[in-house]
Amino acid sequence: MDFVLSKEQQMARALFREFAENEVKPLAEEVDETERFPEETVEKMAKLGMLGIYFPKKYGGAGADVLTYAMCVEELSKVCGTTGVIVSAHTSLCCAPIYEHGTEEQKMKYLPKLCSGEWIGAFGLTEPNAGTDASGQQTTAVLEGDHYVLNGSKIFITNAGYAQVFVVFAMTDSCAGNHGISAFIVERDFPGFSVGKHEKKMGIKGSSTCELIMEDCIVPKENLLGQVGKGFKIAMQTLDGGRIGIASQALGLGEGAVDEAIAYTKERVQFGRRISQFQNTQFQLADMHTRMQAAQFLVYSAAMKKEAHVPYSMDAAMAKLFAAEAASDVTRRAVQLFGGYGYTREYPVERMMRDAKITEIYEGTSEVQRMVIASALGVK
Amino acid sequence: MKAIVCVKQVPDTSGKVAVNPDGTLNRASMAAIINPDDKSALEAALQLKDNTGCEVVVVTMGPPPAEGMLRELLAMGADRAVLVSAREFGGSDTYATSQILAAAINKIGLESDDVVFCGRQAIDGDTAQVGPQIAEKLHLPQITYVAGVEKVEAGKVVCRRELEDGYMMIETATPCVLTCLKEMNEARYMSVSGIMECYAKPMEVFNYETLKDDPLIQIDTIGLKGSPTNIFKSFTPPQKGVGMMMEGADKATCAKLAGILAGKHII
Numbered sequence: 001m002d003f004v005l006s007k008e009q010q011m012a013r014a015l016f017r018e019f020a021e022n023e024v025k026p027l028a029e030e031v032d033e034t035e036r037f038p039e040e041t042v043e044k045m046a047k048l049g050m051l052g053i054y055f056p057k058k059y060g061g062a063g064a065d066v067l068t069y070a071m072c073v074e075e076l077s078k079v080c081g082t083t084g085v086i087v088s089a090h091t092s093l094c095c096a097p098i099y100e101h102g103t104e105e106q107k108m109k110y111l112p113k114l115c116s117g118e119w120i121g122a123f124g125l126t127e128p129n130a131g132t133d134a135s136g137q138q139t140t141a142v143l144e145g146d147h148y149v150l151n152g153s154k155i156f157i158t159n160a161g162y163a164q165v166f167v168v169f170a171m172t173d174s175c176a177g178n179h180g181i182s183a184f185i186v187e188r189d190f191p192g193f194s195v196g197k198h199e200k201k202m203g204i205k206g207s208s209t210c211e212l213i214m215e216d217c218i219v220p221k222e223n224l225l226g227q228v229g230k231g232f233k234i235a236m237q238t239l240d241g242g243r244i245g246i247a248s249q250a251l252g253l254g255e256g257a258v259d260e261a262i263a264y265t266k267e268r269v270q271f272g273r274r275i276s277q278f279q280n281t282q283f284q285l286a287d288m289h290t291r292m293q294a295a296q297f298l299v300y301s302a303a304m305k306k307e308a309h310v311p312y313s314m315d316a317a318m319a320k321l322f323a324a325e326a327a328s329d330v331t332r333r334a335v336q337l338f339g340g341y342g343y344t345r346e347y348p349v350e351r352m353m354r355d356a357k358i359t360e361i362y363e364g365t366s367e368v369q370r371m372v373i374a375s376a377l378g379v380k
Numbered sequence: 381m382k383a384i385v386c387v388k389q390v391p392d393t394s395g396k397v398a399v400n401p402d403g404t405l406n407r408a409s410m411a412a413i414i415n416p417d418d419k420s421a422l423e424a425a426l427q428l429k430d431n432t433g434c435e436v437v438v439v440t441m442g443p444p445p446a447e448g449m450l451r452e453l454l455a456m457g458a459d460r461a462v463l464v465s466a467r468e469f470g471g472s473d474t475y476a477t478s479q480i481l482a483a484a485i486n487k488i489g490l491e492s493d494d495v496v497f498c499g500r501q502a503i504d505g506d507t508a509q510v511g512p513q514i515a516e517k518l519h520l521p522q523i524t525y526v527a528g529v530e531k532v533e534a535g536k537v538v539c540r541r542e543l544e545d546g547y548m549m550i551e552t553a554t555p556c557v558l559t560c561l562k563e564m565n566e567a568r569y570m571s572v573s574g575i576m577e578c579y580a581k582p583m584e585v586f587n588y589e590t591l592k593d594d595p596l597i598q599i600d601t602i603g604l605k606g607s608p609t610n611i612f613k614s615f616t617p618p619q620k621g622v623g624m625m626m627e628g629a630d631k632a633t634c635a636k637l638a639g640i641l642a643g644k645h646i647i
Contacts, residue, residue, distance in 0.1 A: 008576055011451070012575050047571070062572035062573040062575075063576045064572055068572070
C-alpha cells in the first residue's frame with residue numbers, strides 16, 4: 001500500500017491544517033462549554049469547498065477524493081471533534097447516499113446546495129427501539145397517490161438542528177423485514193416534519209443531536225431514494241462510508257491529544273526535570289503515537305479502497321474499530337500525562353477524551369464493527 | 381483588463397532566524413512562505429477579479445521549487461502563473477530584479493487598463509524598492525503603501541495610501557503599479573476545488589532566452605554583474621539598553637532633562 005500523497009493531497013492537507021489552526025482551534029473550547037453549533041465555521045468551510053470534497057464538480061463538489069475528505073475530518077478533529085463530525089455526518093451520511101443512490105434529478109436538486117453549504121445534511125436511521133438492531137424500524141411510509149406519508153420518530157440525529165435535508169429510513173412493508181425498509185429524502189419544510197428534543201451529551205457538545213418527528217409527514221413520491229425495499233442496503237452501504245469519516249474523526253482526536261501531550265510534557269517540570277525526560281513519559285508517548293500511526297494506515301487504506309470502488313466494508317469497519325479504541329485509549333493517557341491539570345477544563349485533553357468516547361459508539365458500535373469483520377472473514 | 385501580481389517566496393522569519401557564519405541568511409534551513417505583503421497584493425487582485433472578472437496573472441522570480449508557491453496562488457484563484465527563472469538572473473539585487481521583472485511584465489503584455497500589484501516590501505530584505513523600481517522602468521505611475529483599492533474604473537484607479545500620520549486618496553491612470561500593505565486585507569485560503577484545478581492551470585517559465593530581447597535585459601543589468609549593491613558587512617545590531625526614566629514635573633527635573641538633551645545635541 002502506497003501512502004505517498006499526491007501534490008494536490010499535500011496541498012489540501014496543508015489547507016485543512018492551517019484552517020483548523022486559525023479558524024477552528026480558537027473556538028473549540030467555547031463551542032464545547034456553551035454547547036454551541038459553530039455556524040460561522042460551517043459557513044467558512046462551505047466557501048472553501050470542504051462540505052462536498054469528493055463529489056464531482058458537476059454536482060457542486062470540489063472534485064477531490066475520499067482520502068482528501070478523510071484528511072479534512074482528521075485535521076479538523078485534531079483541534080475540535082465537534083467540527084469534525086459536522087463535516088463527516090453531512091458528507092458521508094447525507095451527500096453520499098444521494099450521490100450513490102439518487103436519480104440524476106435528485107442529485108441535481110440536492111447536491112449543489114449541500115456541497116455549497118447552503119443546506120446542511122443529516123441521516124435518520126436510529127430510533128428509540130432500533131439502535132444497533134437497525135432492522136427494527138418502526139417509522140412507516142405509506143404510498144398515497146403521488147406522495148408517501150411518513151409516521152414515526154428518529155433519535156440521536158447528528159446535525160439535525162441545522163439540517164435542511166435528511167436521508168430518512170422507514171418501513172414501506174412491515175411484513176418484509178429488512179426488505180421492507182425504504183429510504184427517502186426529506187426536507188425540513190415538508191408538512192408534518194419537525195425537529196424535537198436536543199440531546200445534552202458527554203462530548204462533541206457543539207454538534208447538534210436531536211430527535212426527528214414525523215407526523216403524517218408528506219414526502220413526494222419522487223423523493224424515494226433508490227428502490228422500494230432497498231433502504232436497509234442503502235443504510236448499510238452509507239454506514240460503510242460513514243465509518244471512514246468517524247474513523248478519521250477518531251484519528252484526529254487521538255493525534256491531537258498526542259500533539260498536546262508532547263508539548264505539555266516538554267514544558268512541565270517536576271522533581272527538577274521536564275516530565276518528558278522521564279522514561280515513563282517517553283514510553284507512553286511512543287505507544288500513543290504508534291497506535292495513532294497504525295490507525296492512520298487503516299483509515300487511509302479504507303479511504304483509498306472506497307475511492308478505487310473496490311469492496312471496503314471490512315476495511316472501514318477495521319479502521320473505525322481500531323481508530324476509535326485507539327483514540328479513547330490515547331486521549332485517556334494524555335489526561336493522565338497532564339495529571340491534575342489534564343482533568344481541568346483549562347486544557348483541551350479532557351475535552352478530547354470526552355469527544356473520543358462517542359467514536360466507539362455511533363455509526364456502529366465497536367461490537368458491530370467486530371461483527372462486520374467476523375462476518376467478512378466467514379466466521380459464523 | 382488584467383491584474384499582474386508580483387510575488388516573492390521568502391524565508392519565514394516569524395520563527396527562528398538562521399544565519400550563516402558569513403552573516404547571510406540561511407534560507408535552506410528555514411521554511412519558505414509567500415511574502416505577507418505580496419499575499420495581500422494577490423488578495424487585492426483577486427477581489428478585483430471577483431468584482432470585474434479580470435484575469436489575474438502571478439509572477440515570481442526564483443529557483444524552480446518556487447513553482448510550489450505559484451501553484452498555491454493558482455489554488456487561491458489566480459488564473460495563470462509565470463516563473464522567471466534562469467542561472468543568469470541569480471544574485472540579482474533589487475535593481476537587477478526589477479529590471480528582470482519589468483521585462484517579464486513586458487513579455488506578459490501590458491494593456492491600457494491593466495494594474496500591476498506588488499507587496500510593499502519583502503520580509504527578508506525589507507527594502508521596499510522592487511515595486512517602485514518596476515514602475516520606473518516601465519514608465520508607469522505608481523501608488524505605494526496602498527491600504528485599500530477604493531475604485532477601479534475605465535482607465536483609472538483610486539487608492540487609499542496609508543502614511544504614518546494620516547492617509548491620502550490618490551487617483552491615477554492605468555496601467556499603473558500599486559505596492560500593497562499586508563494590513564489592507566486578509567488573504568483568502570486556497571479552496572479545495574482550487575487545489576484540484578491548480579496543476580491544470582497554465583504556468584509558463586520565462587528564462588534568459590525568453591527575455592533576452594527586451595532592452596532591459598543586458599548582461600550588465602541583470603544577475604550579480606547588474607547589481608550595484610555591495611554588502612560590506614552583515615551583523616546583528618546590538619540590543620538597545622534600557623532607557624532612562626525621569627519622573628516629576630518640577631523645574632529642576634525639567635532643567636535636568638533639558639541639560640541631558642542638550643548634552644546629546646538633540647536640542
